[in-house]
Amino acid sequence: MRLPSQKYFHPRKSEYWQCVDRNDLVITCAVTLMEKDTRDSSGQWTKQAISELVPGETIFFDMSKGIDNEVLCNWIKYADTIIGSNIQFDISYLRRFRNEYKFLLDGRHTYIDTTIAAYLWNELSSSRSLKKLGPLLGQFSYDESLASDHRFNHPNDHRLKRYNCQDTHNTVLVLAELAKRMPTNTHKFTPFCINHYSQAINSVITMSDSGIPFSSLRLEKMREEMDAQIKSSREQAKDIDLRLGGKGSHISKTKFFDEAITEIQEAGNEDILDLLDKTEKNKQVSHSKRNRIILMQYLPQHSRLYQGLELFGKFQDAQKLLSTYLYPLLLHKRNDPTNLNASLIPLMIKGQEKYTRFFKATELTGEVDELQSKSSPFAETLNRCSDRTPQSLTNRFIDSRVEEVADCNAFPSWFITPSKVKNDSGSQGGTIQGRITCKDPHAQTFPSSIKECICSRFKDGKIIGLDLSQIELRVAALLSGEQSMIRSYQDKRDLHADRARTLWSNYDTQPDTQKQRRQVGKMMNFADLFLASANTMREQVYAQSGGDINLPLDIYQQVVRTRPEVRPQLNKWQKQLLIEAKVNGVIELPFIGQSRQFSNIAAERSEIVNFPVQTTASNLMMQIQGAMTRNLKAKSKKRKEPLIFLQVFDAVYVDTPPQCDDIVVSSFQEAMDSVMQPSGYWGMLCKYHNQELLPLEFDVETSN
Template identity: 35%
Template sequence: MPQLSNHPPRLRRVICLDIETYGALPTNPPQHHFVPERSAHLDGVPAYRQILTCAITPCWCDGDLTTLEPAPTMVLDLTQPTGLTLLSKWLRWCDTLLGMNLLFDLHYLAYRSPLLNITRYRPLLVDLSIINYLHSEIRPERSLKSLGPILGTHVYRDTLSTGTINTYEELRAYNAQDTHNTVLAIAALARLIRRDFPNTDKLSSSCLSFYSDAIYSCLAMTLAGVPFSWSALRTLRRTLEERRQQLLSTTPIPLEGAGLQKGRQEFLARLLEEAPSILDDELLVYTSAKRQISFNALNRTIFRTHLSPSSPLLPLLDAIDEHAHIRKILSSYLIPMMEGRQERKDRSSVLVLPPSTTPYPLNRDVRTSHPTWFITPSPFKDSSLEGGTLQGRITCKRGSHQTDPPEIQRCRCSRYRDGVLLSMDLSQIELRVAALLSGEETLLRAFQENLDLHTNRARDIWGDDVLISRYPNLADLPPTQWKTNPSFNRRERQVGKRVSFADLFRSGARTMRSSVYNDIGELFPLSFFADIVRNRPRHRPTLHAWQERLLHQAATQHYLVLPVTGQSRYFFQGEKHLDSEIVNFPVQTTASNTLLRIQAYTQRHLPPHCLIYLNVFDALYIDCPSPDSAEYARLVLAQALEWVATSDYWAILQEHVGRTVPLKADFTIKANADDAQ
């Protein structure tokens, strides 16, 4: 597999592609879904009718994006066999494929025909939305129509600028303009990047290859879909609905519907009567509008700490918390998956039957969810962050499976009758990134010598004498084994773990206090965490100094740029949690990049029917047809980890900073028989 390189790219056979789908013409069925699997199953439009036209603009190019010029454009009719044949020849010929929101186009093309699956040819993929992001992630203009005027490259004709198309001829003209204008916009933005960021890796081969591989990885995941057991989802929904009704009928205060607000105010009055000290709690949250005590989850946690263990209000708080949790799972996850969003007129399940194009027997109980993946924030909508994160991590929406709660995760199962689900979690990747980038000696030594980082952080906080006096058996154990003491592991080491991550993002005392309470149910004095914040420069001196340099750089030039990938982010005074966001950006983005590079290698070396279906920032999930194939996939993941660490992204970063940090991963295999539901 090609490795990332900082050499300038050499582009030769370049084309730009754009498709128009069935919803573009008023004579066709309306397009409610923008994923081909749902277009087929829910809109009722078969694959051969989903794509109407495909425009191809060949490009003159003198080796890099700044020199692109569009040649005459052709528009192919993809409802006809000749159009498919011509397009497959263009895809085979090109070494660079340009587009706008390429993931959408390539997904529909791959679903249309195996001949149009771009992974057969693997040209370099360059997306205008990514080039736009690389120049400015805060630019509100994201669509082709709005980018043209600000770049001075193009303006759509009046009859097409509104997006209202009535005839097939207008559709062809609109389609042709899109590819022509995409070429002009990419070239203009590339020249702006070269002017505004002259000494960065933006537009380098490493940057373009990284994003090209990210598009391929997201395409593979959206084609695979996240597999769920339909019967497990139905059972979970029935169980939760029954429990919800039970809580509504047995709890003496309203939990929803009429009387909810009045009931909450009466409950708060009883709380304050029993525990007036609640009003003095520094963590108490008030509503912004009326400055009333909020009834959110954090405040409910605070209420508990001020009530006596025998208080009759504690069971009510338990019921309120359980009801809120059940409603969240039902309204945010189960019902949208099984019935569709309430605000949509065409409410229907987003889950579809997986295709039967496999030699392995399928599990007929399985339905797959095909989310929309975002590689950058809001790739094609103007003035709204529809997807992606400013921290540079890929995200999926409709459904948001990266945040599935455990109850939903347990409903996932292999689409194969004898299949298993394989997962790989990068171990402490954000802490390893911080060690690598900052050079913090305590972190470097912990990873290089396989020490227990969280135990050592607890030792910093309390001191060995205090800990050994509290747990005498620790005196006979090396610190790497202290976590075998259940009480120490549950309390002090858990605090050390929370503080270790708080160090990375410069969390304040109040944030740490509430987080630790959620972790272990103990409310430490605020002064305890204030001491931790005050002592950070002493306990993490090099990390603190590195963070100070980041803060200074962001304050003076208002942005940070990462090496190798060229990702950047602007920062301005007045932003919420500004310091934390600044020091967070290089850590979380680099961690996510590391997993994406592992995914790129794995995707190209897996057996055909082992499907990567989900990336959750520091973990990958693969659906395998059999236990043997899962073991093979695990070996491929291990090879990918080694390749990234010794030859690719992580190795380049290590050379860049002049130090080494080992990578480590944990693997889990789950058979369908292991499902809890």
């Protein structure tokens, strides 16, 4: 017997795609006890307390034995702190493995994770695993067989036991050494910082357990619509001598783009090429969405070239929706049929502890024979799991699917700390900003059309979205002390309309143009935060308005010129940040201690002023979500608990059973109120920056 290679790192994916029995999700476990409790007199974990940790005895558990599970459950019951490496993975598998662990690991523990400690110590280091951190910190190293991806032959293999015990023992060594090496005079690893990340781990585990509920029927209907849109765009494009897709399409699109550029240049815009993105290899004008939008801004809407670019946009958007979202959710990664990481998993049939895979009735014929052929990447899985193939379904079950109730879940992988670089490959989150992210699927970037396919798993339930209102702008107002923004929020004024008034003095006397001008004011506000150029503002306003707002460039140039007068404190604060980054090479945030190093100030201006705003906003959302999770649990003891399943930076989404709307909204309200208390994160920030309490608000969105 050889233990199976783990391909998927979520318990539901392991069960469904690798056919791992729920009772086999956790085979072995090890726990290392501490020599002594090193916490201070108040019982809090501090950097000093963690640096003094010394590993004691290590206990090995065979999870197939009842007595071992009983001992482990008792240990978890009486413990108040759990230390681990990538601990959310271990906790998620234990909670799914047996119900006892789900009840015991309910978020009451303090979680301390070495991967988070490694990030706080050095955010540029890619060495966050135990195998890499041990030698790097001079603490330990595994022998060659264990340092590689070694496969063990049996749960009782003595090398597996030794490896498990070494891992837990070494986790303590690494954590203590990282605490010793944390910079002095920093907020890294303060009690507040430790508690913040413990809450974040619990929030991520909660969302990971819940999964994102989808209606497969809605997704399938959208896939058909996108296929039709692609076909229609291609047919219409032929009439204007433009080939979209297939042989010769690249040459045809290049010719079309060249024609558009020539016409724009002949109309007097000779510098148009300077605005367009070029391919890295050949330095040719790329066929990107950004370039298409820029060209359309300069072309008459009735022209053949404009219409061709518009058709190309519809074709491009439909292709992206299919490739990035619909294919991975409904089938597999577009170009890799063996990659099912983002694929939907059916909800369990009530009363049955097994899954049933769904297929459209029209897809049943011949589907199984094809998938079970020797050449199919699914052959081994399907042959071992015949009860999960389409043959096991009845037409009655398939036809019983309805759009109003979810019949499947997506289970993304969540990442609490940012990556070293902006790259979503491998086992990192793919963002360099200090906020939680997810992938497989990339649920935080779902377009509105995909979000419309999310629906409640509860009969007559709702999806409730709770969105912190203009949180990044409020954070920037607080951090910079920008009085014009602070006054708008304290007086409950419309900040976007106020910004538009700085550009149009007749804003209030021209009601017919207010909607358009307010949209520009909104873009101006965010452009102020991130030092966006006039060209960038123009492109984004045009794109976000669907081409309805196409103002001259000089209007946006005026916005850039007048920033120091319109937002004086914000402008001064941004300049100070740039100086700090240049002098120190790093910016660190208070209370939680996230930091980011910068080396190329000229190229990273936007990132430098962006980092404190986005990361602080993310911290605030995590604080609120952590408190909301506790509130929901306390309020739901006598009824079904609403399930938080997704966070999109400044918003959380909750799958809400019938008659539970009130506890969802009140739980968020109470959580938001708690962070505004003097001891709460927002209250502490206001005091730190010598500002009166800046009010927070939120919006509620409900869908069925």
